[in-house]
Amino acid sequence: WELAGHRRLGKGKGKVVGVVVLDGWGEAAPDPFNCIHVADTPALDALKKGAPERWRLIKAHGTAVGLPTDDDMGNSEVGHNALGAGQIYAQGAKLVDMALASGKIYEGEGFKYIQQCFDKGTLHLIGLLSDGGVHSRIDQLQLLLKGASDHGAKRIRVHILTDGRDVLDGSSVRFVEMLENDLAKLRDKGVDARFASGGGRMYVTMDRYENDWQVVKRGWDAQVLGEAPHKFQNALEAVKKLREDPKANDQYLPPFVIVDERGSPIGPIVDGDAVVTFNFRADRMVMLAKALEYENFDKFDRVRFPKIRYAGMLQYDGELKLPRHFLVAPPEIERTSGEYLARNGIRTYACSETVKFGHVTFFWNGNRSGYFNPNLEKYEEIPSDIGIPFNEQPKMKAVEIAEKARDAILSRKYDQVRVNIANGDMVGHTGDIEATIIGCKAADDAVKIILDAIEQVGGIFVVTADHGNAEDMVKRDKSGKPLRDEDGNVQPLTSHTLNPVPIAIGGPGLQPGVRFRSELPSAGLANVAATVMNLHGFEAPDHYEPTLIEVVDK
Ligand code: 3PG
Numbered sequence: 001w002e003l004a005g006h007r008r009l010g011k012g013k014g015k016v017v018g019v020v021v022l023d024g025w026g027e028a029a030p031d032p033f034n035c036i037h038v039a040d041t042p043a044l045d046a047l048k049k050g051a052p053e054r055w056r057l058i059k060a061h062g063t064a065v066g067l068p069t070d071d072d073m074g075n076s077e078v079g080h081n082a083l084g085a086g087q088i089y090a091q092g093a094k095l096v097d098m099a100l101a102s103g104k105i106y107e108g109e110g111f112k113y114i115q116q117c118f119d120k121g122t123l124h125l126i127g128l129l130s131d132g133g134v135h136s137r138i139d140q141l142q143l144l145l146k147g148a149s150d151h152g153a154k155r156i157r158v159h160i161l162t163d164g165r166d167v168l169d170g171s172s173v174r175f176v177e178m179l180e181n182d183l184a185k186l187r188d189k190g191v192d193a194r195f196a197s198g199g200g201r202m203y204v205t206m207d208r209y210e211n212d213w214q215v216v217k218r219g220w221d222a223q224v225l226g227e228a229p230h231k232f233q234n235a236l237e238a239v240k241k242l243r244e245d246p247k248a249n250d251q252y253l254p255p256f257v258i259v260d261e262r263g264s265p266i267g268p269i270v271d272g273d274a275v276v277t278f279n280f281r282a283d284r285m286v287m288l289a290k291a292l293e294y295e296n297f298d299k300f301d302r303v304r305f306p307k308i309r310y311a312g313m314l315q316y317d318g319e320l321k322l323p324r325h326f327l328v329a330p331p332e333i334e335r336t337s338g339e340y341l342a343r344n345g346i347r348t349y350a351c352s353e354t355v356k357f358g359h360v361t362f363f364w365n366g367n368r369s370g371y372f373n374p375n376l377e378k379y380e381e382i383p384s385d386i387g388i389p390f391n392e393q394p395k396m397k398a399v400e401i402a403e404k405a406r407d408a409i410l411s412r413k414y415d416q417v418r419v420n421i422a423n424g425d426m427v428g429h430t431g432d433i434e435a436t437i438i439g440c441k442a443a444d445d446a447v448k449i450i451l452d453a454i455e456q457v458g459g460i461f462v463v464t465a466d467h468g469n470a471e472d473m474v475k476r477d478k479s480g481k482p483l484r485d486e487d488g489n490v491q492p493l494t495s496h497t498l499n500p501v502p503i504a505i506g507g508p509g510l511q512p513g514v515r516f517r518s519e520l521p522s523a524g525l526a527n528v529a530a531t532v533m534n535l536h537g538f539e540a541p542d543h544y545e546p547t548l549i550e551v552v553d554k
């Protein structure tokens with residue numbers, strides 16, 4: 001674990017390194033729908049224009065971050081995993097693809113565990129119905145449905161969460177139609193396969209980092225208790241009807257349950273049933289996993305705690321071993337830079353607001369909660385405002401996070417001060433262009449506060465991002481022209497993008513001859529960890545992706 005001192009940058013030891021991750025901040029050509037370009041961002045503009053040898057672009061999507069293909073947009077989980085781990089791992093999406101293709105998923109402990117309920121119980125599948133490839137993929141769900149029925153499941157209930165965040169708003173209708181088709185085919189084969197409940201992902205079930213347990217409770221009531229304010233006889237009608245409300249969108253659809261002719265729910269979860277949460281991504285499944293698995297639980301009144309056999313598509317938290325049973329083993333993200341630096345005496349402060357807190361801690365450390373060394377690390381969470389859409393509070397907690405980082409830097413108690421600034425992403429996901437522009441400006445204000453503090457203490461900064469979002473806010477045709485409906489309105493793009501992200505280094509503590517190497521044109525997020533280690537005065541381990549920097553004589 002001991003890292004060698006860097007040949008040229010050994011003197012970097014003792015200088016504070018500020019690491020800023022701008023969430024959802026890609027690079028794209030100037031355009032009215034490029035909110036980063038439109039927003040007033042003097043601090044970030046200065047980094048780009050100021051020192052061409054210390055600003056560059058790096059890949060943040062596709063195979064560069066361990067996703068199945070280069071058509072896969074980047075996301076925060078794989079992005080922060082790569083940034084923190086310095087290595088490229090085949091990520092959950094790809095591991096599930098492989099396990100389904102080979103059939104190994106049905107031979108594993110997790111599937112055998114739930115299979116024991118198939119004789120008498122129902123198999124419930126809960127997850128995000130989407131082809132976004134960020135948390136789940138509908139084609140994987142389709143294969144799993146078929147595979148489970150081939151392996152003995154006789155009664156299946158699907159509990160859906162509609163997306164509209166990683167995919168276009170309104171696409172929920174098409175996904176429900178697609179899956180209804182599959183369920184009908186299973187019914188033709190004698191399997192009792194139906195939708196049982198649903199709701200929009202941001203309002204039902206998929207909260208993260210314990211921001212708002214009510215979100216999980218709404219899902220619990222519908223999925224487990226069979227109770228929801230809206231009742232329908234089929235899911236397609238449910239989604240279409242609920243979307244008729246002019247304010248409705250896929251992300252925030254209210255919870256609904258499917259009922260029979262007498263009005264009774266057709267798929268509550270009861271003793272003896274099996275449950276699979278089919279999302280591969282961890283952050284927004286951990287809370288439900290706790291509710292399904294923990295005997296002692298006080299986050300909300302579960303009313304009933306059915307005796308079920310529960311498996312996650314993956315294990316979502318390696319430290320908590322949550323859930324205990326899972327269908328596919330998660331990527332073993334080991335020897336992360338956080339662990340190396342802690343074992344080499346580096347004192348770290350990490351901070352973000354709740355909705356991104358786990359990104360700079362849990363994801364950064366390879367989907368591991370907790371500290372490596374509590375004596376050397378401090379992770380601080382700023383509570384996000386609950387219940388107000390982010391386009392109505394586009395500045396979010398950017399300045400508060402920056403002020404915490406500033407104080408940590410000026411305290412000289414830390415060698416690394418790391419933050420995630422959420423605006424580009426969280427406001428970008430609302431599809432609200434005006435608000436996103438305000439959010440980008442707030443992110444720039446935050447960067448300025450941090451860079452000023454680094455200046456004051458003679459430190460070093462690294463400013464980068466985890467994936468694109470705010471730099472392209474419109475759905476485009478193949479030639480790149482914004483798509484418009486008959487009324488001339490553009491279709492907002494709520495999702496991430498395939499764009500590269502910037503990285504800039506600098507600060508008074510950076511040795512004059514340090515610059516980006518020119519021979520790594522296709523470098524990506526995984527190259528950042530070695531770079532940061534160098535800036536702390538260490539050589540990076542051999543198995544890390546190469547550093548982005550070199551030192552030339554000046
Ligand atoms: C979300 O979970 O909010 C989106 O699906 C992905 O956003 P993130 O990868 O930036 O967290």
Ligand code: CO
Pocket residue numbers: 024076425426429469496
């Ligand atoms: Co995002």
